Amino acid sequence: MDASLEESCISGHSAHGAQRGRRDPGAGDLGTPGIASRAPAQARLSLVSAPGVMRDDERLRRVKAVTDATLSRLDASDLLDELLERVRDLLGADTAAILMLDPHARQLVATAAKGLEDEVRHGVRIPVGGGFAGRVAATRQPVILSDVTPDKVLNPILLERGIRSLLGVPIFAAGEVIGVLHVGTLTPRQFASDDVELLQLAADRAGTAGQIRARKLEQSAALALQRSLLPAQLPELPGLATAARYVPGHEFGIGGDWYDVFTLPSGWTGVVIGDVSGHGLASAVVMGRVRSALRAYALVADDPGQVLSMLDRKVRHFEAGNLTTALYAMISPDRTAVHLSSAGHLSPLLAVPGRDTAPVEAPVDAPLGAGRLDGPRRTTVLGFPEGALLLLYTDGLVERRDQVIDVGIKALAEVVEPGDPDALCGRIIGGIGIERPIDDVAILAISRDHRS
Numbered sequence: 001m002d003a004s005l006e007e008s009c010i011s012g013h014s015a016h017g018a019q020r021g022r023r024d025p026g027a028g029d030l031g032t033p034g035i036a037s038r039a040p041a042q043a044r045l046s047l048v049s050a051p052g053v054m055r056d057d058e059r060l061r062r063v064k065a066v067t068d069a070t071l072s073r074l075d076a077s078d079l080l081d082e083l084l085e086r087v088r089d090l091l092g093a094d095t096a097a098i099l100m101l102d103p104h105a106r107q108l109v110a111t112a113a114k115g116l117e118d119e120v121r122h123g124v125r126i127p128v129g130g131g132f133a134g135r136v137a138a139t140r141q142p143v144i145l146s147d148v149t150p151d152k153v154l155n156p157i158l159l160e161r162g163i164r165s166l167l168g169v170p171i172f173a174a175g176e177v178i179g180v181l182h183v184g185t186l187t188p189r190q191f192a193s194d195d196v197e198l199l200q201l202a203a204d205r206a207g208t209a210g211q212i213r214a215r216k217l218e219q220s221a222a223l224a225l226q227r228s229l230l231p232a233q234l235p236e237l238p239g240l241a242t243a244a245r246y247v248p249g250h251e252f253g254i255g256g257d258w259y260d261v262f263t264l265p266s267g268w269t270g271v272v273i274g275d276v277s278g279h280g281l282a283s284a285v286v287m288g289r290v291r292s293a294l295r296a297y298a299l300v301a302d303d304p305g306q307v308l309s310m311l312d313r314k315v316r317h318f319e320a321g322n323l324t325t326a327l328y329a330m331i332s333p334d335r336t337a338v339h340l341s342s343a344g345h346l347s348p349l350l351a352v353p354g355r356d357t358a359p360v361e362a363p364v365d366a367p368l369g370a371g372r373l374d375g376p377r378r379t380t381v382l383g384f385p386e387g388a389l390l391l392l393y394t395d396g397l398v399e400r401r402d403q404v405i406d407v408g409i410k411a412l413a414e415v416v417e418p419g420d421p422d423a424l425c426g427r428i429i430g431g432i433g434i435e436r437p438i439d440d441v442a443i444l445a446i447s448r449d450h451r452s
Helices: 041-045 056-067 069-073 076-090 117-121 131-139 156-161 193-229 280-298 304-318 405-415 421-431
Strands: 007-009 095-102 107-114 125-127 143-145 165-173 176-185 240-247 255-263 269-279 324-331 337-343 349-351 380-383 389-393 441-448
Touching: 076 095, 076 107, 076 176, 076 193, 107 117, 107 131, 107 176, 125 131, 131 143, 131 165, 131 176, 165 193, 176 193, 240 255, 240 421, 255 280, 255 441, 269 280, 269 389, 269 441, 280 304, 280 324, 304 324, 304 337, 324 389, 349 405, 389 421, 405 421, 421 441
Parallel strands: none
Antiparallel strands: 007 143, 095 107, 095 176, 107 125, 143 165, 165 176, 240 441, 255 269, 269 324, 324 337, 337 380, 349 389, 389 441
16 A cells, blocks of 8 residues: 555554454443453453543443443334444544445445535445545455545545544444445544454444344335335226235245236236346346337236246346246136146136146246246136136245145135135135245235126
């Protein structure tokens, strides 16, 4: 590193693991290990009177301030704000800021700040390796900048604010850098090793809060996206009765399962159910794009197999690496026939009055995005008698870790019978044992209404 920058990386504190796994019994609820625990017990209890050396009781007070158990009761965003306020006060700094890493863009994004609120309002982004904060992230070490000059920082707000000295430390989670915490002063300052240790301790606490905050933001975005894509209310269709359910199968509450019902200009009705692999916002985004593309292809092709062939090409080209299953069915205007094609999706169940409920006998082609097929995707035509009910569902409904999927399908078939689709969906949710499913569950039931 160029010594002319008057910038130092504190290698003694870069071994982040050395700050973990130890607990100071006198530091309150130390969800993050205390600094004082490194010193011998006798030395920790003694009062240090040498000039420039922090007294142990003051050290302990500072440690407690950033590891206080009451911080855990705050919302993640409030915790970051409170933590920055305490850090600024404890270190006698004028500013404190947290920048979290956007792993896709490889940039640090201003997330919370005290004294540098414009960083957050302006959405400041710093590339990893660039400027002061970028160097902290790239080196994975604390960095002290005793003299802030335009050639040493990228963020003009630091210069406009009149920052003269900076101390920054990396924020870790599971051994990876996920952000940077830094403090600044309006007067020249020589930060000491105690300052570095306290800031790193605060960064450990910020890492946990930052992850919680990021997860909540992603969850909110994913839920909003899914709600905009899943029909809030299924369309009223002459001669048909419909009902649907969606049950999240994990703590994040969002995945790539979806269903759709729409009318076509030809008078046919399109019915779709699908499952994008994975969970969270990424899967929900892919699901939204696949759903929109299928609707578009349904307007230009009158055969379900052709629609899925075009969709497969789209997924392989634009959604590479995202495996998707889908079943697309078209119900004739007179409601007597159903044309359907499956891309790796489970066959629907058909319940007809006077018959046993059973899966539709139809070929299942490869999932979307799995690779080129040897031939065209196949479409199956089946009759849809008066009073019959067709149930489409995703695999989370019938898959269990301790049994083969055929067992789940058989149990489901015993529940499904002709009748009111909404009542059936209620019985399935309550009777098939999916109150706490391990995967997302989507159900779509369509019956040929004999009253129409």
